[in-house]
Amino acid sequence: xxxxxxxxxxxxxxxxxxxxxxxxxxQGVASSDDLNTPENIEKMVIAAYSSLGNENIHTSNSLWPxxxxxxxxxxxxxxxxxxNSEWNDYETFVTNRSTNGLTxxxxxxxxxxxxRVNDALTRVNAIDAAQFPNKASRQAEMRFxxxxxxxMLKILFNYMPYxxxxxxxxxxIKISNRELTSDQLWEKIAGEFIFAADNLPxxxxxxxxxxxYTAKAYLAKVRLYQAYKQDENHVVTxxxxxxxxxxxxxxxxxxxxxxxxxxxxxxxxxxAQYDNxxxxxxxxxxxxxxxxKFGRIDMGHALSYPMNQEYGxxxxxxxxxxxxxxxxxxxxxxxxxxxxxxxxxTTANDFLTQTFxxxxxxxxxxxxxxxxxxxxxxxxxxxxxxxxxxxxxxSMKDVAAYNDPSFQRIPPFMSSSKNxxxxxxxxxxxxxxxxxxxxxxxxxxxxxxNQVRQRAANSTTLLKNTxxxxxxxxxxxxxxxxxxxTWTQAYAREALRxxxxxxxxxxxxxxxxxxxxxxxxxxxxxxxxxxSTKRAHLRTAHFTKGRDEYMPIPLNQINFSKGLYKQNPGY
Numbered sequence: 001x002x003x004x005x006x007x008x009x010x011x012x013x014x015x016x017x018x019x020x021x022x023x024x025x026x027q028g029v030a031s032s033d034d035l036n037t038p039e040n041i042e043k044m045v046i047a048a049y050s051s052l053g054n055e056n057i058h059t060s061n062s063l064w065p066x067x068x069x070x071x072x073x074x075x076x077x078x079x080x081x082x083x084n085s086e087w088n089d090y091e092t093f094v095t096n097r098s099t100n101g102l103t104x105x106x107x108x109x110x111x112x113x114x115x116r117v118n119d120a121l122t123r124v125n126a127i128d129a130a131q132f133p134n135k136a137s138r139q140a141e142m143r144f145x146x147x148x149x150x151x152m153l154k155i156l157f158n159y160m161p162y163x164x165x166x167x168x169x170x171x172x173i174k175i176s177n178r179e180l181t182s183d184q185l186w187e188k189i190a191g192e193f194i195f196a197a198d199n200l201p202x203x204x205x206x207x208x209x210x211x212x213y214t215a216k217a218y219l220a221k222v223r224l225y226q227a228y229k230q231d232e233n234h235v236v237t238x239x240x241x242x243x244x245x246x247x248x249x250x251x252x253x254x255x256x257x258x259x260x261x262x263x264x265x266x267x268x269x270x271x272a273q274y275d276n277x278x279x280x281x282x283x284x285x286x287x288x289x290x291x292x293k294f295g296r297i298d299m300g301h302a303l304s305y306p307m308n309q310e311y312g313x314x315x316x317x318x319x320x321x322x323x324x325x326x327x328x329x330x331x332x333x334x335x336x337x338x339x340x341x342x343x344x345x346t347t348a349n350d351f352l353t354q355t356f357x358x359x360x361x362x363x364x365x366x367x368x369x370x371x372x373x374x375x376x377x378x379x380x381x382x383x384x385x386x387x388x389x390x391x392x393x394x395s396m397k398d399v400a401a402y403n404d405p406s407f408q409r410i411p412p413f414m415s416s417s418k419n420x421x422x423x424x425x426x427x428x429x430x431x432x433x434x435x436x437x438x439x440x441x442x443x444x445x446x447x448x449x450n451q452v453r454q455r456a457a458n459s460t461t462l463l464k465n466t467x468x469x470x471x472x473x474x475x476x477x478x479x480x481x482x483x484x485x486t487w488t489q490a491y492a493r494e495a496l497r498x499x500x501x502x503x504x505x506x507x508x509x510x511x512x513x514x515x516x517x518x519x520x521x522x523x524x525x526x527x528x529x530x531x532s533t534k535r536a537h538l539r540t541a542h543f544t545k546g547r548d549e550y551m552p553i554p555l556n557q558i559n560f561s562k563g564l565y566k567q568n569p570g571y
Contacts, residue, residue, distance in 0.1 A: 036123055038132045044120040045138050048145055049208070051113035052284045053296050057413060058084070059106045060300025061284060062398070062420050063508035064317055065090060066106075066156055066551065071510035072527040073501070075390045077318035078303075081537050084316065092541035093524075093548045097555075098571050104554035106156070110149050114163075117146040121165040140199035144210045147192030147218060148282075148422070154185055155225070155512045158234075158550040158568060162188050177553060177565045186226040193219040202257070207276045208285040213257045217281050217428055220250035224431050227438075228516050233569065234549040236518030244435040251432035254281075260425040262451060266362050266459035267373060270397045272406035272418035281423040288417040294410045295417055301398035302413040306365065306383035310402035313412050315385035319364045319393045321346075322531050323505055326498075327360035332484040333457075333477030335498045341530055346392075355475035359456050361463045363505050365394035369471045372401040373462040389537055397506050426452050426503055434496050442492035443481070449499055450478040456502070521545035546570060 035044060055061050068074040069091045076087040086102040089095045121142045129135040146164070153160045161175040162185060180188065196215035204211045210218075227243035228236050254260065261278045268274035276283065288295030305311040321344055328340045333355065345351055348368040365371050371379040384392045400407045400416035407416050429452055433445040457476035464470055479495060481487035500513055514520040524543040532538040547570025558565045 036127065038127065041120070041123045041127060041132060041138075042134075044116075044123055045142065048113070048116040048120045048142060049285075050296070051109075051116050051149075052145075053286055053298075054109070054112070055298075055300035056105075057299055057302045058086075058102050059109050060508070061109075061152070062300055062422075063152065063156070063512075064301075064398070064506065065102070067508035067511045068317060068506055070524075070548075071514060072524055072531070073320060073323045073505055073510045074395070075318045075320055075535065075537075077316035077385065077390050078314055079386055080389055084303075087316070088537070092538065093543050094540060096548070096552070098552035098558070098567065099555050100552075103551055104556045107153075107554050107557055110153050113149045114146055117142045117149070118163070118165040118167075121146075125165065136199050137201060140196040140215070141209060143192045144196035144200070144215055144218070147189050147196065147222075150185075150189050150192070151218070151222065154189060155515075156551050157553060158182065159185070159553070159566070161565070173561060173564070176561075182230065183226070186222060190219060190222045190226070193222060203259075208283075210282055211259075213254045213259055214282050214423075216250050217254050217423055220247050220254070220428065220431055221423070223247045223250065224435060225512075225516055227435075228518065230518075233546040234515070234518075235546075236516075239438050241439060244439050247435040248432055248439070251428050251435070254428050255432075260428070262425055262429075262455045264455075264458065265461055266359060266456060267462050269421060269424060270362065270418070271373070272400065272404060272416060275419040279425040280419065280421055281425055281428065283419040283421045285419055286417040288406065288408045295408055297408045297410070297415045297417050298398075298420055299410075299413070299415060300420070302410070302415040304395045304398045305414055306379070306394045307385045308380065308383040310377075311383075311414060313414070315383070315394060317395045317398070317506070318390045319395060319506060320531060321391060321393075321534055322527055323501075324360065324364055324366075324393060326501060326505075327357045327363075329355045329357055329475050329477075331355075333475040334479070334484060335495070335502065337494050337498065344534070351472040354473065356472045357456055357476050357502055358459050358463055358472075358474045359502050359505070361396075361471050362459065363396055365396050367392050370463075370465065372396060372399065372404075374401050374403065375464060375466040377401065377403075390535070395506055421507075426455075430496065430500055430503065433499075437489060437492045437496055440489060442487060442489045445492055445496065446479055446481060446487060449495060452499060452503055453478050515549045520549055544570060 052061055065087055069076055069087055076091050078084055081088045086100050089100055124135060124138050127135065159177045161177045162180055163172055163175055193215045197212050197219060200210060200212045200215055202212050223243045223246045227240045229238045229240060231237050260281060263269060263277050263279045268277055269279055286296055286298045288297055290296060303314040303316040305313060307315050322341060324345055325340050328336050330336050345354060361369060365379045367379055367381040369379055371377050381392050400418055406418045408414065429448050433448040436445040453476060460470060460474055477484060479485055485491060501510060514523055521543050528538055528541045550568050552571035553565055553567050558567065
């Protein structure tokens with residue numbers, strides 16, 4: 001009995017002590033109200049920006065797992081089809097399901113970013129401008145960021161729930177992904193960038209923040225995608241000429257602002273020492289030596305590095321043979337619209353006896369060629385992890401040289417703090433050219449495309465061996481209608497589409513271009529028919545029209561919504 005009494009007293013004392021401790025304010029935790037000071041609101045805005053870099057090794061905000069792997073530009077790579085098999089499902093399409101965990105992770109990552117924006121906006125909206133002089137600009141910046149996240153969701157999933165800071169978090173679950181039509185969703189996204197353009201300054205004193213013309217560039221991109229009208233089976237049924245005119249006008253405003261231009265050398269877009277250069281319209285800002293253990297480095301590309309001792313992991317996101325062949329040029333120095341895949345460029349001699357666009361060696365690591373602009377650091381076939389499945393190439397744009405100051409190891413992975421461009425000035429030029437061509441004003445597009453081609457021709461300075469000779473045999477010419485080409489609308493359209501592939505290869509754009517143009521099914525199934533004779537893992541690959549243009553809505557999200565969210569066709 002005595003023992004029972006003592007035990008009872010002990011429990012009573014512990015209960016009182018625990019109750020008292022639970023009533024105390026936790027140390028190191030801020031309440032929501034504590035965050036509504038000007039200083040803390042600025043921190044919440046920065047936290048929203050940080051979502052751009054809050055990737056992990058599987059959910060890159062460059063969108064390469066969705067835009068490169070699913071486009072014919074890249075193979076998954078790695079140790080074989082079972083290594084990150086979710087990406088193999090993306091690459092081959094036929095086994096892609098709504099239960100793919102990486103799709104669910106990406107959906108959640110986008111909405112985490114939107115959630116941070118909405119939280120920051122709620123606080124910015126509530127504070128008096130006298131206390132917070134940057135109120136209008138910060139509102140515009142947050143609207144801009146939210147537009148970016150929703151744009152990515154739109155091109156990935158087509159239909160998604162749309163909520164802003166005026167919607168209670170408790171009501172999120174009540175909003176269907178079919179609440180708005182496709183065009184209404186585009187208008188919502190456009191509205192974010194219109195507000196941003198109207199309220200952002202023409203110049204920002206701090207790098208990384210968007211300005212008025214950054215927002216106009218994004219709006220041009222939205223209007224270009226919106227111009228290609230799709231039905232519910234993802235068939236392009238027409239092109240809205242008024243939207244194309246708006247694209248041209250917006251691009252002209254960005255060009256006329258005089259803030260942007262093409263870098264003298266293509267390489268400068270993929271080297272940390274040239275971050276935030278004249279071509280950078282908007283980029284994810286990464287960092288190292290920033291007071292954290294490893295820095296905020298680019299984990300979205302951490303698996304792209306080859307398997308040599310200077311790196312060591314993991315050789316994924318591998319350029320396809322079709323992509324390498326696509327950089328060939330004809331006797332005039334123009335792209336080969338047909339026949340480029342008749343023979344494969346694979347041996348060192350192949351790259352010297354045929355002619356190529358220099359962007360090849362800025363994009364693809366090739367055995368026997370210097371890697372990442374270090375003449376003595378020569379890429380070897382042994383750096384490939386599984387050449388029997390995926391060939392011998394490796395990705396170049398998204399990695400840094402092992403001796404570059406931006407390079408950082410996070411064992412067993414590694415990456416760099418160099419920026420990743422979401423919009424480059426060359427994008428703006430080629431959007432304008434595309435709109436002009438589809439408006440029947442293809443002659444006006446010639447000098448615009450030629451600016452990009454001329455820069456490519458000039459970009460050979462860093463593509464040299466230790467003895468000073470050029471790595472490959474380069475030959476690039478500008479288009480000269482009536483001299484080296486017949487510039488019809490059909491020819492101009494093909495020239496524009498080819499130029500976008502050459503310029504933005506491995507940057508995560510390609511599949512979304514193909515879907516916008518309405519040619520993804522015919523293009524990719526022709527690619528599979530050809531490429532599967534070289535890469536056995538593609539023999540069962542097939543693109544299904546009306547389904548594979550977009551990802552499935554993740555089953556987890558449908559379950560969380562208790563069936564409110566509707567699945568995309570075909571899944």
